Amino acid sequence: MNYPLDAAHIIKKRQKIKKELIGELANPLTKRIAIMGGSTTNELVSLIEIFLLHANIQPIFYQSEYAQYFEESIFDNPKLKEFKPDVIYIYTTSVNIKGFPRISDTSPMIEEKLRFETESYCRIWDSLEKEYQCPIIQNNFDYPINRPLGNLDCCLEIGKTNFLLNLNLFFAKASRERRNLFISDINYLSSFVGLREWFDKNLWYSYKYAISYTGLVHLAKNISIILKSIFGKSKKCLVLDLDNTCWGGVIGDDGIDNIQIGNETAVGQAHQALQKYIIELKERGVVLAVCSKNDDNMARTGFSHPDSVLKISDFASFKANWKPKHENLVDICNEIKILPDALVFIDDNPMERDLVSQHLEEVGVPDIGHDIANFVEFIDREGYFEPVQLSHDDMKRSEYYQGNSQRNNYQAEFSDYNEYLVSLQMESEIATFSPLYAERIAQLTNKTNQFNLTTKRFTLDEIKRMMSLNSEYICLYGKLRDKFGDNGLISVVIGRIEKQNELHLDLWLMSCRVIKRGMEFAMLDALMKLVANRNIDTVYGYYIESPNNTMVKNLYRDFGFTCIEKNDSASKWIFEGDYKNKNKIIKVHL
Structure with a gap:
């Protein structure tokens, strides 16, 4: 199921693979996926299913009637409404183009054909967005295998390739303008x-x-990568071995002058190409770390090589010692405050890869082989770090986590944790939802798993809807900065007002990178101030257990709420009466 894909094996054994994967599911994420097909979709659905099962996602599918993607999207569709999709996938290809240009067509005629296609898809997107308010995945167009105009097909207006190129550019622009x-x-x-x-x-x-069939396997893999990203299951941190990974040779034996990195050798060029790719990942928000069996001082010298693209300052965590690597990976998680399932580990040594996979099954460990020329392809094709959007916060994520490493080192200077918190000089901005931050808020609701009381997920349209219903909701965001830098928007609270005097907290979450800094109490103080201003006298909190959120199981107890209902996996809490502020450390700007 991982790269490189053996399409023939997957097609032949897919039923057996499915059965095995179902038996391995553990608290899977269940999602409802509607596929609006422009051609036969049965095989595609079966393949998407096994790739999602492999990611511990249990899909439930709706399939449109054959080639009825337009009609079922535009016109009233009771079955799809009843299905209530979490995601809609429009599976169209170049065979669904209604009218390619003909040799005799004039420019206005070609423009009209292009307009017909673009307006048809806009009608589909508008209708689905309005009715279902969920993410929509749309294929762009593959090129036809035959070109009657030869190489002119991509140049002339009448060329099919040129026509599809213009459609693809339109789709790209539409995806930038339509956030779902x-x-x-x-x-x-x-x-x-x-x-x-x-x-x-x-x-x-x-x-x-x-x-x-071969293409369908690759497409199913690609769709599963996009879906995992939409559902908040992309990886966050790339952990690198050093010797024969970041450079050729062994730094401890060869020294900085004799490792292979740069243009002098083919191997050196390949290692430098890997480093360039990794820097590109970092620039768009992937956190970098080192996990190497090495002397720490010697290991660090490798990045001072004049041809090394990566520098020590690029890493949020650096573990070079002689401990087992799976133990170092746990230490990295603790240091930068992420879970092991957010890691991808790259190592040229198959034994080390195997040991990490055995001890930390949730870590992504691609079987990259020994040829450095192929390492980038293994990382890239697996889609570990697939983004569905790129926000300002995404591109600064690496900086945020590097700040956590600095804070950990700084904390070691204090014997009193409270004194350490005070010394951070933390300041917070807490306010009701703003259109400026709507995308980041929606992203947080879909990616935050540890400090998340209910793990409910919300789309961008749902966030915007709550913003427009001010009398029915209290919705807060929180930003935090300190002496080491800005952490960005890191906390979200969504409360639903009922009976005018009750507030039900549907969502309370906070980014793991600011855990144990008291931000939850600052958010609670701001929430309770708004509650009092709206004459709400009863606040209900909810906890729904998930595989990753047990750390907040007793949060409402710590807030001073009283538990009124409880079972093995959920609890309901209530607060009534006078409230006294609990935040004593963070300076809050409301």
Whole structure:
């Protein structure tokens, strides 16, 4: 199920694979996925299912009738309404183009055909967004395997390739403007697989499969990567071995002058290419760490090599010692405050990879082999760090986690934890939801798992809707900064008002990078001030257990709430009466 994909094996054994994966599920995330097909979708659905099961996601599918993607999206659809999709995937390809340009078409005629296609898809997106308010995944277009105009097909207005290129550019622009529209780039995917392998004429003529079996496996993998990202299951941190990974050779034996990095050798170029790719990941928000069996001082010298793209300052955590690597990975998690399931570990040594996989099953450990030239491809094709959006907070994430490492070192100077917190000089901005932060708020609700009382997920449209219903909700965000830097928007509270005097807390979450700094009490003080201003006299809190949120099991008890209902996996709490502020450390700007 991991790269490199054995498409023939997956197709042949998919029922057996499915059975095995179902038996391995542990507290899976259940999601309802509607597939609006422009061609036959049965095989695709079965393949998407096993890739999601492999990610511990239990999918429930709705399939449109054959090629009825437009009609079922535009017109009243009671079955789809009853299904209540979490995500809708529009599975169309170039075979669904209604009218390609003809040789005799004039420019206005071609523009009209292009307008017809774009307006048709806009109608689909508008209708689905309005009715279902959920993420929409849309294929762009693969190129046709035949080109009547040859190489001119991509240049002339009448060319099919040129026509599809313009449609793909329109789709890309639409996805930037519509925050719930996500593009599945089959234009790239078909190129990666190869057009001759991507499209099978016999499958199309006989069964109306718009993509070959091989292509369907790669597409299913790609869709599962996008879905995992939408559901908040992308990885956050790339952990690197050093010797024969970041550079060629062994720094302890060869010394800085003799490791291979740079343009002098083919191996050195490949290691430098890997470092360049890793820097690009860091620049868009992936956190970097080192886990190496090495002398610490010697290991650090490798990054002072003049041809090293990576520098010591790029890493949020640096573990070079002789401990087992799985233990160092746990230490990295504790230091930068993330869970092991957020890690991807890269190591050229198969024994080390195997040991980490055995001790920390949730860590992503690609079987990268020994050839450094292929390392980037293994990381890239697996889609570990797939983003569905890129926010300002995303691009600063590495900086945030590096700040946590600095705070940990600084904390060691204090014997009294409270004194340490005071010395951080923390300041917070707490306010009701703002359109400026709507995307970040929606992102947090879908990615935060540890400090999350109910793990309810909300789309951007749902966040905007709550913002417009001010009389029915109290919704707060919190930002935090200290002497080491700005942590960004890191906390969200959503309360639903009932009977005018009751507030039900549907969501309370906080980013793991600010845990144990008292921000939850600052948020509670701000919430209770608004509660008093609105003459609300009863506040209900809810805890719903998940695999990762047991750390907040007793949060409402710590807030001074009283438990009124409880079972093995959930509890309900109540607060009534006068409230006294609990935050004594953070300076709050309301």
